[in-house]
Amino acid sequence: MSDRQSLERERMVRELTEKRGIRDARVLDAMRRVPRHLFVRDTLRVQAYGEGALPIGAAQTISQPYIVARMTELLEVGPQHTVLEIGTGSGYQTAILALLARWVFSLERVPELAHQAIERIRALGLGNVKIQAFDGSIGWSEAAPFDRILVTAGTPKVPEPLVQQLAVGGRLVVPEGTREAQRLMIYTRGPRKVSVKEGEPVAFVPLVGRHGWKA
Secondary structure, eight states: OOHHHHHHHHHHHHHHHHTTOOOOHHHHHHHHHSOGGGGSOGGGGGGTTSSSOEEEETTEEEOOHHHHHHHHHHHTOOTTOEEEEEOOTTSHHHHHHHHHSSEEEEEESSHHHHHHHHHHHHHTTOTTEEEEESOGGGOOGGGOOEEEEEEOSBBSSOOHHHHHTEEEEEEEEEEEEOSSOEEEEEEEEOSSOEEEEEEEEEOOOBOBSTTSBOO
16 A cells, blocks of 8 residues: 555544544544545546546446545444445445444445455455445345444435334435435334434435336
8 A cells, every 4th residue: 555545534534524524533534544546446546535426337337535524424323233235336435334333234236346345345455344245225234133234325215124123223325306306314223113314415326226217
């Protein structure tokens, strides 16, 4: 890893704190430790630590650092938690979660992206991650229930299978809205009911699947 990339990552983390208001020390430490430039195309590595989202192929993107940090912060992941991620993409968010959680299960609809993410995760030596190419809107019932669920694609409403796979006391963060614009929604499962809180506006690629948008 070059000195320039290390400096750029430190700058990114500093800006997340000073300009964007990210306060969770564990999230910031994870953002500092994961080499984001390894999760983007070679031709885009000079932009890896900038503020924008970047294309990764198959009409998908790697989210801007602030959105990754903010959604992770809202998820409130502890070292004892098992996390389900919907939308592996490049695997960058997956790697961040892997440094915070006990186990991470991640689903990616596009097989090529899933395979690339598996290679990156293995190269980083993260042994607490399982990735499958599958319809994320259905979830991963064999591994449920999950303490935390993070959806990294926009959906008209939270897929019901994901709500059912959330453990009591669990938390789910999902972008809900139209194909073009969504708002982060934070669901919490209590002993008797699921409560929801509204977060900030965002714009994600659509969650395509049986319980999401049609292809």
